[in-house]
Amino acid sequence: MKAGFIGLGAMGVGMARNLAKAGYLAAVYNRTGSKAEALAAELQLAAYDSIEQLAANVDVVLICVSADKDVLAVVDAIVKAVKPGSVVVDMSTVSSETAKLAAQKLKDKQTAFLDAPVSGGVEGANKGTLAMMVGGDVAVLDHLRPLLAAMTARIEHLGDHGAGQACKAVNQIMAAGINQAVTEALAFAEAQGLPLEQVIDVIAGGAAGNWFLQHRGKTMTQNQFAPGFKLALHHKDLKIAQQMAQRVGVGCPLTVVTLADYAKLMAKGYGDEDISALYRVKQKR
Ligand code: NAP
Numbered sequence: 001m002k003a004g005f006i007g008l009g010a011m012g013v014g015m016a017r018n019l020a021k022a023g024y025l026a027a028v029y030n031r032t033g034s035k036a037e038a039l040a041a042e043l044q045l046a047a048y049d050s051i052e053q054l055a056a057n058v059d060v061v062l063i064c065v066s067a068d069k070d071v072l073a074v075v076d077a078i079v080k081a082v083k084p085g086s087v088v089v090d091m092s093t094v095s096s097e098t099a100k101l102a103a104q105k106l107k108d109k110q111t112a113f114l115d116a117p118v119s120g121g122v123e124g125a126n127k128g129t130l131a132m133m134v135g136g137d138v139a140v141l142d143h144l145r146p147l148l149a150a151m152t153a154r155i156e157h158l159g160d161h162g163a164g165q166a167c168k169a170v171n172q173i174m175a176a177g178i179n180q181a182v183t184e185a186l187a188f189a190e191a192q193g194l195p196l197e198q199v200i201d202v203i204a205g206g207a208a209g210n211w212f213l214q215h216r217g218k219t220m221t222q223n224q225f226a227p228g229f230k231l232a233l234h235h236k237d238l239k240i241a242q243q244m245a246q247r248v249g250v251g252c253p254l255t256v257v258t259l260a261d262y263a264k265l266m267a268k269g270y271g272d273e274d275i276s277a278l279y280r281v282k283q284k285r
Pocket of ligand 1: 007008009010011012030031032033035064065066067069070071073074091092093094118119120121122228229230233234237
């Protein structure tokens with residue numbers, strides 16, 4: 001099984017390295033070609049100049065790009081050259097509708113599709129410990145499990161096309177609430193004049209401990225907001241989640257307030273910072 005990887009951003013580069021380590025990766029493509037050339041030289045594999053070339057030369061195409069329009073543009077290029085019988089796996093976070101549309105476009109080319117968004121951050125991508133939420137044919141997933149295991153610690157099949165992305169929307173709503181709670185609590189701790197490192201260490205070991213506090217607590221309180229997970233990308237995910245919630249009549253006030261906070265930060269030019277930059281909004285002026 002020869003795999004090709006499209007999208008060597010903060011997440012993709014670690015995932016690609018783990019696939020290469022497990023012996024599956026044959027080729028990479030990145031819109032900014034220099035990133036693909038550097039990784040291909042490091043891993044001793046092919047860097048293609050076009051998505052079409054990559055799709056024509058592998059059995060499994062893995063995608064990790066930014067947003068819905070990007071996934072659909074990539075899929076449109078794959079469709080032009082993909083070998084019948086191939087599988088395309090999209091690990092970007094996009095809407096369920098985009099996943100269903102991508103599956104349909106590829107079905108016409110006898111190519112299977114899985115929506116397989118991930119959680120676990122850049123750290124999880126680098127360590128190969130991501131949690132993967134999959135929609136699509138379970139037999140296709142079972143065929144690819146050994147390959148996907150190179151990037152993940154857990155893989156869950158949620159249902160048909162789009163179900164993986166619906167589960168990821170659940171994750172993103174939860175992540176918004178956790179971000180609100182952690183940034184607000186640490187801004188309060190700072191205003192109390194408490195020793196922040198010790199506050200974070202002791203709370204991380206108790207019932208309120210969580211991944212975000214552990215991995216982003218100390219950096220945010222030192223005003224370091226390098227991504228990580230770009231705030232503008234989480235804003236995109238929460239827009240998707242908000243629309244899904246409206247369609248089924250479920251309120252999501254934490255999502256609404258986080259969207260407004262992120263919009264403020266994006267207007268000030270902080271969209272490419274990590275989501276922990278929400279701390280900027282919470283800090284006592
Ligand atoms: P990123 O660092 O901004 O990287 C985005 C990648 O997508 C880059 O390689 C970019 O190419 C490529 N790209 C964007 N638009 C494209 C297009 N139209 N055609 C081809 N390539 C395109 O983002 P990331 O953090 O890796 O996130 C990627 C996806 O994973 C997003 O959907 C995000 O929501 C999701 N995600 C992120 C995290 C996280 O913690 N960062 C966690 C889970 C899921 P260039 O290099 O040319 O810009």
